[in-house]
Amino acid sequence: MTLTRRSFLKASAAGFGAAVLSLGLSGCVFDSDDDDSVDVSFDHGVASGDPLSDALIIWTRVTPQQPVSSLKVQWQAATDPEFINISHDGEAQVSADSDFTLKVDLQGLNANTQYYYRFKAYGKTSPTGKGKTLPTGNVEQVKFAVLSCANYPAGYFHVYGEVAKQPDLDAVLHLGDYLYEYGNDGYATADAAALGRLLPQDNSTEMLSLEDYRKRYAHYRTDTDLQAAHSHCPFIVVWDDHEITNDTWRDGAQNHNEDEGDFTQRKLYALQAYFEWMPIRNVADKERIYRRFDFANLVSLYMLDTRVLARDEQLSFADFDLASAPGQAQFASAISSSSRALLGSEQLTWLQDGIMTSDCQWQVLAQQVLMTKMHMPVEVLQLLGSLQVALASGEDTSALLTQANALFAELAQIKTRILAEDPTVSANERARVETKVPYNLDAWDGYAYEREMLLASAVAAQKDLVVLAGDTHNGWAGQLRTDATNPIAANQAAGVEFATASVSSPGLESYLSLNTQDPQAVAQIEQVITLLIDDLTYNNLVDRGYLTVTFTAEQAQAQWHYINTVKDSNYQVLSTRSKQLSVNAGSRQLIS
Incomplete structure (x- = not known):
């Protein structure tokens, strides 16, 4: 039915x-x-x-x-x-x-x-x-810990244990992928048996039924580090896709097949278990999870849903010929179409009205996917696509990795020359670096129209906007700007974005086959990625961890915290990889 x-x-x-x-x-x-x-x-x-x-x-x-x-x-x-x-x-x-x-x-x-x-x-x-x-009136400081993407079979939940040690937290913001739907033979399970992190026999396959979802929550919640974090501080939560299944959208998901039953029924089971097991206030319609929390006169926190309520199906690169100019134009038109929804008109209007009328200094959007424009040279995207296909099929990727390293170095050199205003940069070289497309169509990059409307609203309201994100399993910071073609506020700094690393899910290091034991090689690729993506200020491609963000009347300061492993019961805090960035009130510009 x-x-x-x-x-x-x-x-x-x-x-x-x-x-x-x-x-x-x-x-x-x-x-x-x-x-x-x-x-x-x-x-x-x-x-x-x-x-x-x-x-x-x-x-x-x-x-x-x-x-x-x-x-x-x-x-x-x-x-x-x-x-x-x-x-x-x-x-x-x-x-x-x-x-x-x-x-x-x-x-x-x-x-x-x-x-x-x-x-x-x-x-x-x-x-x-x-x-x-929550405080009322005036308050000097508000501090959040930000978490996402905890995969039980992928590794230990040390990150939750570290959050439980954080003093002075006002709330923990969990941005989704609190659990994963896969069975013991699914994503990121290769080390589960060796770590003693296999799912129990009666819940060892992909979640489909209400009983499946309930048992998965029950198993995750036996983890003592997760229990410690929950008992330490209030959680304010939203879901991402894996609380239902991978790449969920309004009427379906990438990881849902016809032989798995009706998707809407599966979604209902998932949402019921979510509301049973999570410390979230009940609502009349469980799909409408978006809500607002005001921390005195300092922070208006908006918890957003970019998955269940309104999201249109993700676009696919396979449907566009990105090697040709007409294909690139068709692609640009598709991702910026006003008919494509992520938040949907109801949630977007609610958010715009909230930002406009809020008396708080900081407008903080806690949601799932990256809002920063993550536009990469077409050559890079095509090569990464080939690498991902090869990895998925178990092919030898050594030649592709050598090619990728050479390409990154070549494009980085061209970009450096452009920034130095080198007059010898050819038109072809410039085109190689500046012909870009977004690398992840599941993020806001695949729904550019709503992003432009939201950012223009923040600029018009003259409010300090901070966006928090998860989903990618890596740490990021970016500058949020409107497009030059934005009809309301063209080419304006609108705010900043801080994105947290994952609790245990593997990040880009697994797709790029990075040697995580070679700090110099890791640092080089991180620098190249930041150089090639115009609006990106910071990235960490290899480490698991979490984010804290502290707000005062003068400044919002983000700090990324990392650990050295989730593959061993013994671990260390990676203080050398910790990173701080901030934004001053009224500036909308990231500073180190």
């Missing part, structure tokens, strides 16, 4: 899981529950999320050790870790209908206050978590 939009909305509204409001003290005596008639455990830790100035979501899952229809769960919240000053308590029932998960929306809280919370069921008490409400 194919779901209609109406039936999807009806099913979506019905499948939220157990969520209750807590307005204060209910008279529930937390320590009096000594009923041990059911053997339970808190195997998946606790979490908080979606903080407001007067509210906070808290979450847990109770695991029954025997078949039961329902369980009762109690909760407490207090302003001290000893739970002397209790502000909220209560009791609720959970069942298999919600996969025995529970979300409590604590309301009537004090602004800018640290709360501690815990749960109890049948004589067992959960770990204690902590979460801070």
Whole structure:
């Protein structure tokens, strides 16, 4: 059966899981529950999320050790870790209908206050978590940690453990790919057996059913580093594609085939499990995940959806002859078409109105895919395409890699001469460097019209715009500019973008077969990439890690944090690879 939009909305509204409001003290005596008639455990830790100035979501899952229809769960919240000053308590029932998960929306809280919370069921008490409400009025600083792309079989979640050590965080922003749909024989699983990171036997194939998605979340949430991060600080989350399946768009996905059933039904299962397992406030239509959080007068944070609600199907390079001028013109017209949606008119209008009317200094867009124009010389893109095909088919890539290194060096030399205004640069050489196309049509580069409308709105509003991104598994920083042809604000600096590396998923180093043990070679290719992409300021192509961004009235400062491996239980922080960049209020220009 194919779901209609109406039936999807009806099913979506019905499948939220157990969520209750807590307005204060209910008279529930937390320590009096000594009923041990059911053997339970808190195997998946606790979490908080979606903080407001007067509210906070808290979450847990109770695991029954025997078949039961329902369980009762109690909760407490207090302003001290000893739970002397209790502000909220209560009791609720959970069942298999919600996969025995529970979300409590604590309301009537004090602004800018640290709360501690815990749960109890049948004589067992959960770990204690902590979460801070949003500030109001004036505030000196807001600090986020930014995460994305955590693949359990690909390696250890050390990055989550590092985030749990970060002091003074106001929130953790998870930009999606919280988990991956593939089975034990899928993407980035080559080392899983050796690392002890294989998926369990009853969840070892690609996720398709509601049970599949639930079990995958359950397995990921047994990771102690992930549990530590969740208990440390509120998460504010959005999905990317792998929470459903690779390269999801509005009505389908690259990694969904007809023999896997109805895509809309699969999406419904994925979204239901997401809302059950993530500390996110429930909404009437689970597709509309976009929302806003104001941190006093300093930051308006917009959590955006670029995947599920409105995205049109990605364009394909195979449909265009990029070696010819007519093909390049056809391609340029397609990617800039006003008919192609990423956010969609509803979400875009909501965002533009928010930016225009916000009283906060910084307008921060937390979303999935790169917004910076990542335009590369056509020659480079064609060679990388050949390399990717060869890697996918298991062919020997040594000749292609030698060719790629030579091409990078040659084009970098030409670009350096152009920047030095060398009069001997020929027209053909200039064309080789300046004839460019975007390298990733899944990103904003494949939906250029909406990007131009959004950036023009930020320029017109005279607001300080910072975009946060994930998805690519690598660290990036870019300058956001409108096109010279933008009818509203032509060729204007509109803001900056900071993109985080992945928690564990492999990055471009795997596609380029970079020797990660040769720092000089890595640095050279990173410098060449930055040189050839005009709007790119920084990149890290090889390391796993996360990003922190600290906002004050004067400046937004980004810092990339990296670790040396996800392939060993022992690891080190790569302080030599850490990077800081900032943007001053009112400048819209990146500075080192």
